[in-house]
Amino acid sequence: MSDKSKSLAKAEDAEHDYSAGLAVIAPDAVKDPGMEPHRVRMTDKSEAHEKRAARQVAALFLFSIVSSAFALYAYFAFPIVEGSNASVRDNTLLLGVGAAFGMLAIGVGAVHWAKTLMPDAEVSEARHQTRGSEETRARAIEIIDLANKESGFSRRKLIRRSLYGALAFFPLPGLIVFADLGPNPGDSLKHTMWKKGTRLTRDPDGKPIKASDVTIGSVFHVIPEGLAELEHHKLEEKAKAAVLLVRVDPSILKESAERKDWSYDGIVAYSKICTHVGCPVALYEQQTHHLLCPCHQSTFDLTDACRVVFGPAARPLPQLPIAVDAEGYLVAQDDFNEPVGPSFWERSVNE
Amino acid sequence: MTKQKLNNARRSPFAAILVILAGLLISGGGYAVASDAVDTTSVAATSQATVDAGKKLFLANCASCHGSNAEGTNMGPSLIGVGAASVDFQVGTGRMPGQNSGPQLMKKPVQFTEEQTAQLAAYVASLAPGPSIPSEEWVGEAALAAGDTMKGGELFRINCAMCHNAVGAGGALTEGKFAPRLEGVEAKHIYEAMVIGPQNMPVFNDANLTPEDKRDIISYLKYVEANPSAGGEELGGLGPVAEGLFVWIFVLGGIVVITIWLGAKSN
Numbered sequence: 001m002s003d004k005s006k007s008l009a010k011a012e013d014a015e016h017d018y019s020a021g022l023a024v025i026a027p028d029a030v031k032d033p034g035m036e037p038h039r040v041r042m043t044d045k046s047e048a049h050e051k052r053a054a055r056q057v058a059a060l061f062l063f064s065i066v067s068s069a070f071a072l073y074a075y076f077a078f079p080i081v082e083g084s085n086a087s088v089r090d091n092t093l094l095l096g097v098g099a100a101f102g103m104l105a106i107g108v109g110a111v112h113w114a115k116t117l118m119p120d121a122e123v124s125e126a127r128h129q130t131r132g133s134e135e136t137r138a139r140a141i142e143i144i145d146l147a148n149k150e151s152g153f154s155r156r157k158l159i160r161r162s163l164y165g166a167l168a169f170f171p172l173p174g175l176i177v178f179a180d181l182g183p184n185p186g187d188s189l190k191h192t193m194w195k196k197g198t199r200l201t202r203d204p205d206g207k208p209i210k211a212s213d214v215t216i217g218s219v220f221h222v223i224p225e226g227l228a229e230l231e232h233h234k235l236e237e238k239a240k241a242a243v244l245l246v247r248v249d250p251s252i253l254k255e256s257a258e259r260k261d262w263s264y265d266g267i268v269a270y271s272k273i274c275t276h277v278g279c280p281v282a283l284y285e286q287q288t289h290h291l292l293c294p295c296h297q298s299t300f301d302l303t304d305a306c307r308v309v310f311g312p313a314a315r316p317l318p319q320l321p322i323a324v325d326a327e328g329y330l331v332a333q334d335d336f337n338e339p340v341g342p343s344f345w346e347r348s349v350n351e
Numbered sequence: 352m353t354k355q356k357l358n359n360a361r362r363s364p365f366a367a368i369l370v371i372l373a374g375l376l377i378s379g380g381g382y383a384v385a386s387d388a389v390d391t392t393s394v395a396a397t398s399q400a401t402v403d404a405g406k407k408l409f410l411a412n413c414a415s416c417h418g419s420n421a422e423g424t425n426m427g428p429s430l431i432g433v434g435a436a437s438v439d440f441q442v443g444t445g446r447m448p449g450q451n452s453g454p455q456l457m458k459k460p461v462q463f464t465e466e467q468t469a470q471l472a473a474y475v476a477s478l479a480p481g482p483s484i485p486s487e488e489w490v491g492e493a494a495l496a497a498g499d500t501m502k503g504g505e506l507f508r509i510n511c512a513m514c515h516n517a518v519g520a521g522g523a524l525t526e527g528k529f530a531p532r533l534e535g536v537e538a539k540h541i542y543e544a545m546v547i548g549p550q551n552m553p554v555f556n557d558a559n560l561t562p563e564d565k566r567d568i569i570s571y572l573k574y575v576e577a578n579p580s581a582g583g584e585e586l587g588g589l590g591p592v593a594e595g596l597f598v599w600i601f602v603l604g605g606i607v608v609i610t611i612w613l614g615a616k617s618n
Binding site (some may be wrong): 039041042043085086088089093111115116121202203204209210212213214215216217218219220221246264280282283285286287288290292294297299310 | 436450487505509510511514522524525530548550551553554555556558559581582583612613616617618
């Protein structure tokens with residue numbers, strides 16, 4: 001600290017010994033504009049205005065009484081009738097409106113009262129010093145010393161150290177419950193219910209789908225066989241395994257060599273879970289062959305391995321390799337070859 | 352005395368035979384009359400005269416885009432095999448004849464009478480087999496009243512709601528295309544749209560949604576139409592967008608007004 005700033009600080013405020021530190025003390029700081037000139041209200045000047053304002057306040061309080069009474073009346077006059085949604089609406093709406101105006105009118109009345117009738121002279125109230133006086137500070141230290149002497153906190157090591165130990169251990173039971181936030185998802189984000197030979201079935205009834213059922217332009221919302229019968233984690237499994245099945249003219253499919261046998265005669269199956277934040281991508285346009293996600297408008301080209309053509313999604317939708325079994329039903333060749341849905345920390349870029 | 356006679360007659364061995372005969376006559380005769388009625392209507396719908404009338408209408412109104420034999424041109428697709436359902440939907444909702452090209456064909460005032468629409472449908476249906484107009488069995492008022500609205504609602508949410516909104520209020524697609532509002536659309540037109548997949552709508556054939564499923568879906572839509580939301584004003588049924596707009600403008604606006612009033616000095 002330079003002598004200059006020290007002396008400056010002293011000069012500005014002799015009472016406090018500020019450390020200038022990094023703060024800049026500007027010599028041309030904004031000046032206190034002082035108090036606005038007082039403006040006299042109509043209610044102060046004219047008795048008629050004053051009386052009218054008083055009547056308005058009282059009227060607002062009376063309105064509050066009427067509203068609260070209306071709420072009570074509505075509760076009994078519009079009872080909730082079993083099985084009638086309209087009666088629930090009427091009951092809650094009228095009760096709520098009455099109670100709301102009952103409270104609002106009190107508030108409005110109180111503010112109006114304060115603004116028009118209570119004294120409105122501007123007053124400046126200086127902030128008092130936050131530091132205690134020397135006597136109170138000395139007295140506080142005296143009390144602490146006395147407490148230390150009487151309790152023997154400094155003298156009795158055994159008690160003091162065992163107390164430290166107890167204080168260190170008591171939060172542990174509180175911390176251990178955080179373990180129940182888990183368990184870690186493990187590799188469950190990387191696998192779905194689909195495996196070799198799982199039949200593609202209709203959502204919601206689980207009826208298997210024949211390849212011949214899927215005519216050109218058709219869209220089937222698909223769940224894996226057995227999902228409809230699950231008793232636990234049905235929604236979790238559905239959220240990963242939901243698939244959209246579409247048939248297009250095989251000649252317009254642009255398929256890479258490695259995915260050549262993933263479709264069946266123009267029938268393709270893609271994960272319905274958007275790779276952006278996991279909304280169900282299910283708006284299929286039959287003529288453009290685009291799949292649109294309703295949440296953030298990510299658009300995927302179904303004929304081109306669900307490449308992202310628009311929107312925030314970072315990856316194409318994962319494709320489910322499909323085949324047809326001996327009875328003509330569509331089955332999965334395998335699980336998806338990458339995790340479905342949005343990115344997560346443990347997802348490697350190459351997956 | 353007559354009662355005694357009747358009782359004796361009932362015990363006669365011929366009584367059973369007579370009862371069976373009478374039953375057969377009534378049910379068989381009734382069936383014959385009923386199937387007669389069905390036959391005559393179907394004959395009427397596909398008679399050569401109807402097809403010819405349809406062809407005339409087609410040549411005058413449709414052939415410039417769809418070709419004089421409905422084989423399609425670069426202005427409009429081939430109609431061979433699209434079936435009567437497609438014609439009834441496109442012409443019956445006023446989408447055809449199309450008036451201007453745009454992102455999608457719009458619903459317009461219907462240009463043809465019901466009879467003319469039926470003639471056109473009969474002509475296109477005569478070209479090649481295709482989906483037919485749904486019968487009263489699935490889209491009649493009695494059928495819809497018997498539909499399972501709960502199941503229909505579930506199927507609608509799985510198959511339709513992502514484009515058409517959960518209560519059929521419609522929604523936007525890409526580049527100016529949209530899924531239309533389903534309120535007030537005739538049951539048979541909804542059924543036909545599911546079968547044929549008009550424009551960008553996908554096809555929902557009978558293997559995907561059975562006729563019962565389609566009927567349940569329409570029942571659900573008609574139920575939603577007939578039973579307004581118990582929660583109060585629907586704001587178009589568009590959900591958070593319309594509701595959010597209302598809250599931002601009116602509720603937040605009200606809070607701003609109150610705040611200004613609180614801070615202002617009284618005069």
